Amino acid sequence: MSERLRSADVIDAALDQGRPALIGYLPVGFPSVEASIAAARTLIDHGVDAIELGLPYSDPVMDGAVIQEAATAALAAGTRTSDVLRAVEALSGRGAAIMVMSYWNPILARGVEPFARRFADAGGAGLITPDLIPDEASDWIEASDRHGLDRVFLVAPSSPRERLAYVAERTRGFVYAASTMGVTGTRTSVSDATAGLVERTRAAGAQRVCVGLGVSTGAQAAQVGAYADGVIVGSAFVKAIMAGEGDLGALAQTAQDLRAGVDRARAGAADGSPR
Structure with missing residues (x-):
């Protein structure tokens, strides 16, 4: 089995570094x-601590125009679930947690248990499932428990x-806090409500809260990173x-700019802790 870092491993290591x-x-x-x-x-x-590998899907309800364009091209080129698992295996052991973000239908089509077993064997850390709510995730919760995902x-x-x-009680790794009620994409600013959402999610029991949707610059990463445990960036990387x-x-260069942003996110804090 490939070496497997979990998302908690890399998030906690970053927080220990004060970022x-x-x-x-x-x-x-x-x-x-x-x-x-x-x-x-x-x-x-x-400088990226964790990778979310997107499994291209034909009906990406949460994806903005940039990621939809990339996913459509990937599907047209014949990319399949097996390719995503191959990518996980190729990237594991390089010092980052390797996750997969996928809509639920492709996982169902593969089979929840077979996918979880193969994913864990490849060195995957876990799944981010934007259209699967925990109320309907009993099969995935059981499979992820069996395989430590x-x-x-x-x-x-x-x-x-x-x-x-x-949600916090049923999540393992981190809770994904969507900064806005919308789709992915680069934005000129991140919603002022996001800091409050992170605070409320922690108060509800979440150990780690990471923020995504809209972060595209080092300045935005520094702003969000002042209160979030992790900063999630997608469209800016795809555009690059x-x-x-x-x-x-x-x-x-885009990765370096964003890493510089998270590095300075808590430069003024006494202990680097958002809590």
């Missing part, structure tokens, strides 16, 4: 499977306290790949 973790999303298969693996390696080599569920600014507590047209220099 939040930097988590990067990339869709597998864009512009090709091998190129997406090389892009993920570039992110790890330039993280299960990351989402909360939103509209989530009441009872819902936050329900598109701009590079095969050259990963723009991707490396």
